[in-house]
Amino acid sequence: xxxxxxxxxxxxxxxxxxxxxxxxxxxxxxxxxxxxxxxxxxxxxxxxxxxxxxxxxxxxxxxxxxxxxxxxxxxxxxxxxxxxxxxxxxxxxxxxxxxxxxxxxxxxxxxxxxxxxxxxxxxxxxxxxxxxxxxxxxxxxxxxxxxxxxxxxxxxxxxxxxxxxxxxxxxxxxxxxxxxxxxxxxxxxxxxxxxxxxxxxxx
Amino acid sequence: xxxxxxxxxxxxxxxxxxxxxxxxxxxxxxxxxxxxxxxxxxxxxxxxxxxxxxxxxxxxxxxxxxxxxxxxxxxxxxxxxxxxxxxxxxxxxxxxxxxxxxxxxxxxxxxxxxxxxxxxxxxxxxxxxxxxxxxxxxxxxxxxxxxxxxxxxxxxxxxxxxxxxxxxxxxxxxxxxxxxxxxxxxxxxxxxxxxxxxxxxxxxxxxxxxxxxxxxxxxxxxxxxxxxxxxxxxxxxxxxxxxxxxxxxxxxxxxxxxxxxxxxxxxxxxxxxxxxxxxxxxxxxxxxxxxxxxxxxxxxxxxxxxxxxxxxxxxxxxxxxxxxxxxx
Ligand SMILES: Nc1ncnc2c1ncn2[C@@H]1O[C@H](COP(=O)(O)OP(=O)(O)OP(=O)(O)O)[C@@H](O)[C@H]1O
Ligand SMILES: [Mg+2]
Numbered sequence: 001x002x003x004x005x006x007x008x009x010x011x012x013x014x015x016x017x018x019x020x021x022x023x024x025x026x027x028x029x030x031x032x033x034x035x036x037x038x039x040x041x042x043x044x045x046x047x048x049x050x051x052x053x054x055x056x057x058x059x060x061x062x063x064x065x066x067x068x069x070x071x072x073x074x075x076x077x078x079x080x081x082x083x084x085x086x087x088x089x090x091x092x093x094x095x096x097x098x099x100x101x102x103x104x105x106x107x108x109x110x111x112x113x114x115x116x117x118x119x120x121x122x123x124x125x126x127x128x129x130x131x132x133x134x135x136x137x138x139x140x141x142x143x144x145x146x147x148x149x150x151x152x153x154x155x156x157x158x159x160x161x162x163x164x165x166x167x168x169x170x171x172x173x174x175x176x177x178x179x180x181x182x183x184x185x186x187x188x189x190x191x192x193x194x195x196x197x198x199x200x201x202x203x
Numbered sequence: 204x205x206x207x208x209x210x211x212x213x214x215x216x217x218x219x220x221x222x223x224x225x226x227x228x229x230x231x232x233x234x235x236x237x238x239x240x241x242x243x244x245x246x247x248x249x250x251x252x253x254x255x256x257x258x259x260x261x262x263x264x265x266x267x268x269x270x271x272x273x274x275x276x277x278x279x280x281x282x283x284x285x286x287x288x289x290x291x292x293x294x295x296x297x298x299x300x301x302x303x304x305x306x307x308x309x310x311x312x313x314x315x316x317x318x319x320x321x322x323x324x325x326x327x328x329x330x331x332x333x334x335x336x337x338x339x340x341x342x343x344x345x346x347x348x349x350x351x352x353x354x355x356x357x358x359x360x361x362x363x364x365x366x367x368x369x370x371x372x373x374x375x376x377x378x379x380x381x382x383x384x385x386x387x388x389x390x391x392x393x394x395x396x397x398x399x400x401x402x403x404x405x406x407x408x409x410x411x412x413x414x415x416x417x418x419x420x421x422x423x424x425x426x427x428x429x430x431x432x433x434x435x436x437x438x439x440x441x442x443x444x445x446x447x448x449x450x451x452x453x454x455x456x457x458x459x460x461x462x463x464x465x466x467x468x469x470x471x472x473x474x475x476x477x478x479x480x481x482x483x484x485x486x487x488x489x490x491x492x493x494x495x496x497x498x499x500x501x502x503x504x505x506x507x508x509x510x511x512x513x514x515x516x517x518x519x520x521x522x523x524x525x526x527x528x529x530x531x
Contacts, residue, residue, distance in 0.1 A: 027400070035419040036397060036404060037283050044280075072319070073288045076279050078312035080286055081319055118315055168311045172342060172349075173422045 002144060003099050007198050008063045009053045014194045016050035019043045022190065029183040033170035037077060038183040045075030045083075060099050064091035078168055079184055082115050082128065089114035101144035108136045119167060126163035126170060126177060128184035131156045135192055150196035157181065157189035204396045211398045215258050215278055222265050226527060230268050237285060238293040239265045240275040250365040250374045251275065251297035254306040254358060255290060256313050257282040259395070259500045260418060266528025267355065272362035273306075273526065281398055281500070282419045284312030290320030294329055302330035302371035304378060306357055308350025309337040332371050334361075334378040338387040338508065340446050341415025341424050349417050352460040352497040352508045353385035356520075359529060363522035381516065386446045388439050389506030391416040391423070395463065395499050404500075414438065418462070418499040432469065436476035439507045444484070447509055454489040456520060457481070458508040463498035465505055470494070473505055490520060496528065 003011065019026070019042045026039030049070045057063045064087050072084030089110035097103050112132040116122065123133045134156040138148060158181070165177040168184075208214055215237060222239060223232050230239045245251060254264040255277030264276035274297040279285035294303050303324070307317045314335065321331045337345065338353030361378035369377070391413045394403040405420035407413055412430060415423030430438070449455070459474045461467065474493050481488055489512055497506070512520070524531040 031402075031405070035282050035421065036400070036402075037280070040280075040399060041283055073286045076286050076312070076316070077283045078310075078315060080284075080312070081315035118318075119311065169419070169421055171347060172417065176422065 001098050002101055002104050002199060003060060003195075005057050005060055005063055008060045009057070011195050011198045012046070012053060012063070012067060013050050014198060015191055016046040018190045018194055019046050019187065026183050026187055029181055029186060032180045033165065033173050033177045034183060035169055038079060038187065041075050041077045041079055042083075042187050045071050045080065048074045059094075059096075061091045061095045061097075064088075064094070067091075078119070079128075079187070081118055082184070085114040085118045086111035086132075101139070104144070105136065105139040108132065108139055112136050121167045124163060125167045126160050126165040126182045126185075127167050128182070128188040130160050130163065130182070131185045131188040131192070146196040146200040150193045153189045153192035157185045160185040204401055206396070206398060208398060214398050215280060218258065218261070219265070219278060229525065229527070230265070233292050233296055236289055236292045237278040238275060238289055238296065239268055239278075240293065240296050241268055241270070241273075244274050244297045245299035246274065247299050248301065248368070249299055250301045250369065250371045251299065251303045252306060252358065252362050252365055252374070253277065253290070253293045253297060253303055254354070255279070255285050255293070255317075256308055256310070257284055257419070260497050262495070262528035263354065263497045264358070267358045267362075267526045269524055269526030271366045271522055271524035271526070271531070272358050272529060282404075284310065284316045287316050287319035287323060290317055291323040294320060294324045294331060295327075298329050302332065304361060304365070304371060304374050305331055305333040306354065306361065306378065307333055307335050308354055309335050309348060310350070313350075330371060332375040334375060334382060336382055336385075338382070338385045339415075339417060340386050340388050340442060341417070349421065351387045351389065351418050352458055352506045353382070353387045353510070355458065355496045355529065356385055356456065356508070356510050357381045359524060359531075360516055360519040362524065363519040366522065367519075377515070377519070381510065384511040384516075385508060386443050387506050387508040388414075388442055389416055389418070389423075389460075389462065389504060390414050390435055390439065391420070391462065391502055391504040392429075393464065393503040394420060395502035398500075404502075412504070416504070418497060420499065420502070432473045433476040436473050436507070437480060440477060440480050443507060443509050444486070447511055449486060449511060451485070454487045454512050454517070455481075456490040456510040456512055457488055457492070458496065458510075459491070459493040460497055460506045460508065461495040462502040462504040462506070463495065464501040464503040467494065470505055477507060489517060
């Protein structure tokens with residue numbers, strides 16, 4: 001088993017801490033190529049997620065489902081529906097299952113599919129997709145490794161710097177969006193980094 | 204920056220209560236939501252119109268609630284799209300069984316959140332249709348164009364169509380006709396200040412203006428040294444007219460929209476030049492509106508919207524409206 005209920009809750013609570021710590025940084029990234037609200041949106045929504053996780057949960061799927069509905073109704077903007085969809089798809093992909101490395105890869109695959117469908121987006125458009133997609137590729141390669149997960153997400157996040165945005169608010173800046181990290185890619189990197197830390201410590 | 208607020212976190216909530224307190228006979232707020240609807244919603248036998256988006260664009264959209272315009276408006280946080288559950292509440296509260304038209308401005312957040320609300324509605328057998336407003340020609344690709352002040356013409360004209368008893372499909376079609384014939388471009392003279400951070404939403408030097416800026420300070424076409432009202436009017440019209448595809452006999456409606464901090468005095472100085480240029484070029488103006496309709500907090504600047512009319516659109520534009528921000 002990779003993660004159980006406890007680790008999942010810990011992961012999401014740590015993610016919330018990270019977001020509230022990096023709220024201004026994320027908004028500053030969004031101010032450069034968007035409208036400056038990404039940090040505020042994410043921090044507001046995940047504070048509510050963290051507050052909703054003190055109940056008893058039967059399995060990882062229910063924790064993620066609860067997270068999805070909270071994110072959808074509390075984050076707003078573009079990232080609300082996208083992260084909300086990602087968590088909902090992850091929840092569905094692990095329904096009735098223990099989350100091992102194989103199942104986790106299936107969860108990320110479902111989430112990525114959901115994000116792309118909801119956002120009508122593809123790889124290379126300077127969005128969070130550009131973190132989720134390389135992470136999925138890495139997970140499919142076999143043996144799970146927390147450090148590699150973190151490193152893959154980090155590199156992918158860094159790679160958005162040189163991309164030109166064609167989706168979301170950043171697309172209005174066209175070539176001028178180059179040289180800036182995509183805020184959604186950074187918040188997605190944090191998500192995988194926090195998971196890697198929870199798993200790394202547990203092992 | 205001095206602002207007339209209390210707690211920035213409560214700004215939307217307090218604004219909505221303030222709007223209701225100002226028009227208690229016309230609008231009501233759905234409990235525990237950021238949704239305002241017509242007091243008499245759902246209006247029996249009528250297709251409902253809903254719009255919404257981030258706050259900070261007042262009077263958009265709550266000011267357009269009224270007989271002959273919107274049935275409901277959903278407010279998100281400042282410049283942040285509202286969530287699907289809130290939009291869904293608005294749909295449920297306004298649907299009389301005839302269906303609901305969602306008027307969405309073309310931003311990825313708005314499109315996704317309204318889409319999800321439409322899916323929620325579908326799961327409860329409520330009929331919805333949507334139109335996506337994309338009038339801002341500052342963006343090259345027509346598909347990616349943002350929805351800005353032209354949205355008000357959609358509210359007015361599609362709202363009148365619904366009031367006249369048209370079906371959901373017909374209201375949608377008329378709304379789409381307005382969208383297809385509306386073009387806008389704006390200019391910013393100074394940025395707005397975000398209430399939560401107290402920081403400017405974007406940078407603009409004291410002696411600079413930005414042409415083609417969006418209503419959330421999204422990048423425009425270019426920054427220029429400050430220009431006169433006449434020069435700006437000329438620049439905007441020169442970019443808009445080729446997009447309009449006007450025949451000699453066509454008539455247009457003109458909207459000069461203030462971005463929040465520009466006095467009406469200046470809007471009228473700008474309008475003077477717009478009208479004289481249009482007359483010079485032989486473009487017939489059927490109707491002109493000058494004021495603050497789609498703002499961007501206290502951004503200074505304005506936008507110019509042109510709408511090509513036909514007989515149907517003229518009649519619907521002239522139809523009565525009780526909406527406080529667009530009385531006819
Ligand atoms: N169509 C899309 N597909 C995938 N990701 C997207 C898309 N649009 C935006 N994003 C991601 O969302 C992030 C921005 O999220 P944010 O919460 O700031 O929303 P927003 O675009 O500002 O919406 P709003 O203006 O309604 O608040 C981007 O950095 C990008 O990663
Ligand atoms: Mg943003």
